[in-house]
Amino acid sequence: MASNNDNLLEHLTKAEILHDIEKNCSHLYSCVVIKDVPFGTVMKEKGSVRQCFIGLYASASDFKVQPKSHILKTGHLRSK
Numbered sequence: 001m002a003s004n005n006d007n008l009l010e011h012l013t014k015a016e017i018l019h020d021i022e023k024n025c026s027h028l029y030s031c032v033v034i035k036d037v038p039f040g041t042v043m044k045e046k047g048s049v050r051q052c053f054i055g056l057y058a059s060a061s062d063f064k065v066q067p068k069s070h071i072l073k074t075g076h077l078r079s080k
Helices: 004-018 021-025 045-059 069-073
Strands: 033-036 041-044
Touching (some): 041 045
Antiparallel strands (some): 033 041
């Protein structure tokens, strides 16, 4: 039986594969803050994250993800 985390992981993986920006952002709160340490960037609020996805997909159209279930176990991703 799939858990909510499994369902969220499947939802996000499908959204990434399809490069669906709205589905990628659908699980985020409006006040989200994402720190990308390797690139030295901070994205604040959904609009900033959406712009990041637009830029990412435009510059790397063959971008793929390999989800790691341990991210979900920490509780940092939450569905609405």
